[in-house]
Amino acid sequence: MPDASFSSIMEGRRSQPHQLIEVLQDVQSQHGFISEDAMKTISSELGVSLMEIYRVASFYKAFSLTPCGKNVITICTGTACHVRGANQILSQAVGQLEIEPGETSDDGLFTIKQVNCLGACALGPIVTENGDSHHHMSPGRLRRLVKSLYKADTEDSPHDKD
Amino acid sequence: MTRINSTVDLEAMRRGFAKDRKEYQATIALCGGTGCKVSRAQPVIDALKEELITHGLDKRVCLRVTGCHGFCEQGPLMIIEPGNIFYCHVSADDAPDIINKTIREGEVIERLLYTDPLSAKRIRTVSEIPFYREQNRSLLSQNPLVDPCSIEDYIAIGGYRALTKTLSEISPESVVREIMDSGLRGRGGGGFPTGRKWAQCREAPGDEKYVICNADEGDPGAYMDRCVLEGNPHLVLEGMLIGAWAIGATQGYVYVRNEYPLAVEHVRVAVKQARKLGLLGNNILGSGFSFDVEIARGGGAFVCGESTALMASLEGKVGEPRAKDVHTVVDGLWHKPTTLNNVETWANVPFIIQKGAAWFSSMGSKGSKGTKILALTGHIKNTGLVEVEMGTPIEKVVFDIGGGAANGKPIKAIQTGGPSGGCLPADKFYLPVDFDTLTEAGSMVGSGGMVVMDESTCMVDVAKYFLTFLQDESCGKCAPCRLGIDRMLEIITDITNGDGDPKQLGLLEDLGYTMSETALCGLGKTAANPVLSTLRYFREEYETHIDEKRCPAGVCQALITFTIDPETCNGCGACKRECPHNAVVGKKKAVHSIDLDLCQKCGICRSECKFDAVNVN
Numbered sequence: 001m002p003d004a005s006f007s008s009i010m011e012g013r014r015s016q017p018h019q020l021i022e023v024l025q026d027v028q029s030q031h032g033f034i035s036e037d038a039m040k041t042i043s044s045e046l047g048v049s050l051m052e053i054y055r056v057a058s059f060y061k062a063f064s065l066t067p068c069g070k071n072v073i074t075i076c077t078g079t080a081c082h083v084r085g086a087n088q089i090l091s092q093a094v095g096q097l098e099i100e101p102g103e104t105s106d107d108g109l110f111t112i113k114q115v116n117c118l119g120a121c122a123l124g125p126i127v128t129e130n131g132d133s134h135h136h137m138s139p140g141r142l143r144r145l146v147k148s149l150y151k152a153d154t155e156d157s158p159h160d161k162d
Numbered sequence: 163m164t165r166i167n168s169t170v171d172l173e174a175m176r177r178g179f180a181k182d183r184k185e186y187q188a189t190i191a192l193c194g195g196t197g198c199k200v201s202r203a204q205p206v207i208d209a210l211k212e213e214l215i216t217h218g219l220d221k222r223v224c225l226r227v228t229g230c231h232g233f234c235e236q237g238p239l240m241i242i243e244p245g246n247i248f249y250c251h252v253s254a255d256d257a258p259d260i261i262n263k264t265i266r267e268g269e270v271i272e273r274l275l276y277t278d279p280l281s282a283k284r285i286r287t288v289s290e291i292p293f294y295r296e297q298n299r300s301l302l303s304q305n306p307l308v309d310p311c312s313i314e315d316y317i318a319i320g321g322y323r324a325l326t327k328t329l330s331e332i333s334p335e336s337v338v339r340e341i342m343d344s345g346l347r348g349r350g351g352g353g354f355p356t357g358r359k360w361a362q363c364r365e366a367p368g369d370e371k372y373v374i375c376n377a378d379e380g381d382p383g384a385y386m387d388r389c390v391l392e393g394n395p396h397l398v399l400e401g402m403l404i405g406a407w408a409i410g411a412t413q414g415y416v417y418v419r420n421e422y423p424l425a426v427e428h429v430r431v432a433v434k435q436a437r438k439l440g441l442l443g444n445n446i447l448g449s450g451f452s453f454d455v456e457i458a459r460g461g462g463a464f465v466c467g468e469s470t471a472l473m474a475s476l477e478g479k480v481g482e483p484r485a486k487d488v489h490t491v492v493d494g495l496w497h498k499p500t501t502l503n504n505v506e507t508w509a510n511v512p513f514i515i516q517k518g519a520a521w522f523s524s525m526g527s528k529g530s531k532g533t534k535i536l537a538l539t540g541h542i543k544n545t546g547l548v549e550v551e552m553g554t555p556i557e558k559v560v561f562d563i564g565g566g567a568a569n570g571k572p573i574k575a576i577q578t579g580g581p582s583g584g585c586l587p588a589d590k591f592y593l594p595v596d597f598d599t600l601t602e603a604g605s606m607v608g609s610g611g612m613v614v615m616d617e618s619t620c621m622v623d624v625a626k627y628f629l630t631f632l633q634d635e636s637c638g639k640c641a642p643c644r645l646g647i648d649r650m651l652e653i654i655t656d657i658t659n660g661d662g663d664p665k666q667l668g669l670l671e672d673l674g675y676t677m678s679e680t681a682l683c684g685l686g687k688t689a690a691n692p693v694l695s696t697l698r699y700f701r702e703e704y705e706t707h708i709d710e711k712r713c714p715a716g717v718c719q720a721l722i723t724f725t726i727d728p729e730t731c732n733g734c735g736a737c738k739r740e741c742p743h744n745a746v747v748g749k750k751k752a753v754h755s756i757d758l759d760l761c762q763k764c765g766i767c768r769s770e771c772k773f774d775a776v777n778v779n
Binding site: 082 | 196197199200201234235237379380381382383384385388419420421422458459460461462463464475476477478480481537538539540541546547577580611613615619624627628631635637739740741742743764765766769770
């Protein structure tokens with residue numbers, strides 16, 4: 001983990017074990033995942049055992065212990081999105097990218113995440129792509145979105161069958 | 163801005179802010195809440211700003227980007243004053259017309275007005291729109307009046323007046339008495355009397371006490387706390403300040419979901435602003451009372467909505483609940499007396515102090531006073547945030563405010579209270595939204611999520627959905643919840659796969675009642691509610707799945723097959739193009755068919771077909 005960003009994350013939090021989740025949140029948002037090295041450093045800076053850090057990092061959904069793909073497709077499957085067909089959206093993503101929720105594609109370009117609620121329930125189904133939200137999502141719109149993201153990153157798309 | 167040291171200072175400041183606001187020729191209150199942001203409100207904000215500068219109106223017209231206005235389905239939306247004009251589905255291209263016609267000429271732009279789906283008439287003002295007209299927006303009415311990042315706005319409309327009244331005129335005991343008399347009950351789901359909680363915490367021994375605002379809102383399908391915190395954070399802080407004064411706390415925490423970035427940002431800004439003015443910190447308004455607030459972001463665990471689990475999480479630990487032999491009002495955060503209330507509960511407090519317990523208790527039903535914010539979603543025309551007096555019948559919410567079914571299919575049920583609540587059938591829609599009535603009916607008000615379901619929803623699938631959610635979210639600490647949910651999900655999966663047995667229905671009920679009596683925390687105790695309520699009201703759907711191996715709504719994948727009707731199919735190829743599993747075969751302009759070996763039964767082909775040629779059997 002780069003020292004500079006880590007120092008700013010730890011600023012004002014050193015030796016305060018109750019700040020663990022806040023620290024992990026910042027590491028997750030800056031680095032995309034919580035590495036073993038990061039856990040070791042946090043352990044010595046906060047004075048919390050490595051085992052406890054692993055326990056907390058693996059308990060909460062906000063934290064990922066493996067790196068995510070370049071594009072993170074987050075599909076809301078909260079109740080309101082579920083009754084409006086979030087399963088079809090999930091099926092589209094899984095079928096098109098050939099990975100399951102939580103997995104990253106072999107080329108490192110895509111990760112599918114499934115979340116319980118993003119709080120924009122009135123506009124479901126909701127999908128976010130790298131933090132940018134899309135409302136009233138349909139399988140077709142998702143297919144085109146993934147295709148355009150893929151095109152932006154590569155010459156031609158094996159995920160596109162047109 | 164300098165620190166305010168007394169009530170007189172605050173009032174002087176308020177007069178100044180209010181005068182500034184009056185000098186504007188017009189105000190555009192544009193919703194910048196999460197819903198409208200998702201509907202692309204940002205380009206509208208940018209375009210309006212540019213347009214105002216171009217016309218030299220940026221100092222004369224107030225462009226206020228506010229929190230949620232509630233009518234999310236119509237976003238991005240705005241209210242223009244004077245005139246109370248309501249514009250919906252606004253885009254950046256509309257900005258020149260809005261400034262040129264409405265702001266400069268006072269002309270109303272017909273195409274941006276809301277069209278009532280029943281009368282097909284365009285409606286001009288907010289107060290005439292049925293969605294708003296039928297509500298009692300006691301809490302939410304402030305949202306369009308304040309920019310959440312402006313403490314000036316909040317002070318200008320009378321903000322922090324309840325705090326000054328409290329600190330100068332009311333003793334802590336009297337504050338507790340006032341909250342008790344108001345009949346306010348916790349809005350987070352439990353419905354525990356707030357005043358009683360405060361009294362117990364106040365009486366608990368110890369010099370160090372805490373107040374916590376629970377903004378974790380883990381219920382999928384509920385987002386009222388997000389809107390209140392995101393749209394009016396100072397209201398929540400003011401409530402916490404009053405509560406802290408009443409119970410004798412000097413430190414508070416806001417535990418907010420990290421999935422709500424806007425709420426996190428706005429409450430952080432609000433805390434900074436309040437500290438700068440001396441409304442948080444030492445010796446607030448010269449009263450000798452000191453209190454500060456820290457923000458903690460949740461890690462995304464549903465169980466942290468439970469008070470003891472939330473407190474463990476605030477301590478930096480795994481969010482596991484503990485047995486409440488001793489309540490958190492005595493032994494809470496770091497083993498100190500702690501009062502935890504939900505966002506909406508805190509937001510009610512300043513109003514009760516300002517307007518009095520009698521005003522609050524004049525609204526609502528016998529055991530449930532005041533108003534409740536509901537998140538109305540699902541298969542309904544007007545989705546959004548709705549605030550009604552408690553005791554309002556569900557049918558008024560669904561039909562008068564919600565506008566009824568969205569897709570013309572009859573409404574079958576309403577799911578209330580999230581994963582801890584239950585499903586009520588349409589013939590129970592006469593029931594009032596009231597803590598005790600809905601609990602007796604096998605559901606609950608909960609935090610106020612209301613998901614409307616039409617005939618395309620399978621109730622066994624809904625029960626399975628919630629069990630899957632709860633299995634994932636159970637912390638696993640106690641056996642009844644960990645194992646009970648697993649076994650129930652196994653049984654329901656059997657039923658939805660067509661392997662069910664009639665005896666299993668009784669077993670599901672036994673498991674459910676055992677869990678509700680023996681689980682450690684609220685999550686486990688209520689986890690069986692979605693199953694028990696659907697068994698109570700929709701038993702015949704379970705029986706059809708078991709006896710006839712059929713899913714009447716055509717949802718449960720193992721019991722259905724998709725086929726293309728050769729008579730109707732015109733070979734347009736939409737289904738083939740959209741199928742993510744390459745299961746549709748056929749040449750262009752020729753009849754298509756589905757390869758059942760490849761078909762994953764997701765139903766995408768059916769929703770994409772514009773000619774109703776895909777049948778579900």
